[in-house]
Amino acid sequence: MTNTQPTKLDAAHFDGKALQWDENPVFQERGQKIAQAIRQSVPLHRQMSALDYGCGTGLLSFPLKDELGAILMADSSGGMLEVVAGKIAAQGVDNMTPVKLDLLVDPPPAQRFDLIVTSMTLHHVPDTDHILRVFHDLLNPGGTLCIADLDQEDGSFHGPEVDVHHGFDRADLGRRTAQAGLADARFQTVFTITKTRETGTQDYPVFLMTAQRAGA
Structure with missing residues (x-):
């Protein structure tokens, strides 16, 4: 019997899905709901510089683009960034710049x-x-980090064959955020993804965490 190691969902995986990504209504609604929660939690303005890390096709930042200044759209998937570039061109957006970036290996x-x-x-x-x-x-003093992700789950969201974190315990992530030097971590539930399983449907809540870098 052969032991198979869980696989990572790498850039090539997302490259292959990029052209159809925006056709998924769940992805569209999730981006809108997270954008609205950020809008309600952070005083946005047109002089505010922003980084969307893991931007995908921009479903989070496009709803916010008219309320922000320059936005760096960063992802490790060239396919996703091609879709972003196409949307930027089609909509005549002048404050978004796509860049291929993996902050674990590339210079910031x-x-x-x-x-x-x-x-x-x-x-x-x-x-x-x-x-x-x-x-x-990467934050200016007084800047805000907004992380939207899964609450801790049983590993069934992606399945045991995929090597990812199974969501996050909010208290633990808040402690890690504080250890990284960020203050006032706050959590709210902003969306729920429902998936159909053999045993029925299962809900996967998505939180938004906001935290600040100290400063003016």
Whole structure:
């Protein structure tokens, strides 16, 4: 009997799904709900520089683009970034810049941000503590980090064959966020993903965590 190691959902996996990504109404609704929660939690303005890390096709940032300044759209999937570039061109957007970036292996961008948003990406990042420290360092003093991701689950969201975090315990993630130097971590439930299983339907709540870098 052969032991098979869980596989990672790498950039090639998302490249293959990029062109059809926006056709999923659940993804569309999730992006809108998370965007609305950010809008209600953070005082956005047109001078605010932002990083959308793991931006996918931009379903989170496109709803917010008219309320923000320059937005760096970062992802490790070239296919997703091609879709972003196409949408930027089609809509005549002038404040979004796509860039291929993996903050665990690539040098961080030189600029600093007033806002970092990331949606359904953290559970794909192997080293949570490291990425939280990088986010802290990329924020301007007084800047805000917004993380939307899954509550802790039983591993059935992606299935046991996929090597990801099975969501996050809010208290534990709050402690890790504080250890990374960010303050005032607050959580709210913003969306619920319902999947059909052999035993029936299962709900997977999605939280939004906001936290601040100390400063003016």
